[in-house]
Amino acid sequence: MNKLTINTQSRNELNASIILAAITWSLTMIFADEIIAANGRDVFNLFPLLPVVIFSSAVFRHLKRVGSSAAPEVAQNMAVAGLIASAFAAIYSQADGAGFAQLSAMAIYTCFAVSLATISFIRNCIKR
Numbered sequence: 001m002n003k004l005t006i007n008t009q010s011r012n013e014l015n016a017s018i019i020l021a022a023i024t025w026s027l028t029m030i031f032a033d034e035i036i037a038a039n040g041r042d043v044f045n046l047f048p049l050l051p052v053v054i055f056s057s058a059v060f061r062h063l064k065r066v067g068s069s070a071a072p073e074v075a076q077n078m079a080v081a082g083l084i085a086s087a088f089a090a091i092y093s094q095a096d097g098a099g100f101a102q103l104s105a106m107a108i109y110t111c112f113a114v115s116l117a118t119i120s121f122i123r124n125c126i127k128r
Helices: 008-030 032-039 041-045 049-066 071-092 102-127
Strands: none
Touching: 008 032, 008 049, 032 041, 049 071, 049 102, 071 102
């Protein structure tokens, strides 16, 4: 098995995207009432998608930086997984009593991860 290597700038960007996701989560929970009052609960329930977008852009920048031939395919996979997670978030946030709890954000992140893994698996099976 090949050793996974990553350049310093990409590692820093990926780490920063994870830290930014944590900060976004914290600020969102701190200012929940103000955000809901200003924008409404529907917009507020879609905030968990922001870290998904930030992380996806950091991964895509890494793939472009290293000149990976898989960059277009990975970008397509992440875009489709993001759309699936967005649809899940939009539907799940409307569920009665779901609101914006930690469980709903974790469900959205899990949906994104499972969708991305499933899409990658299916594409690899089709290639064989």
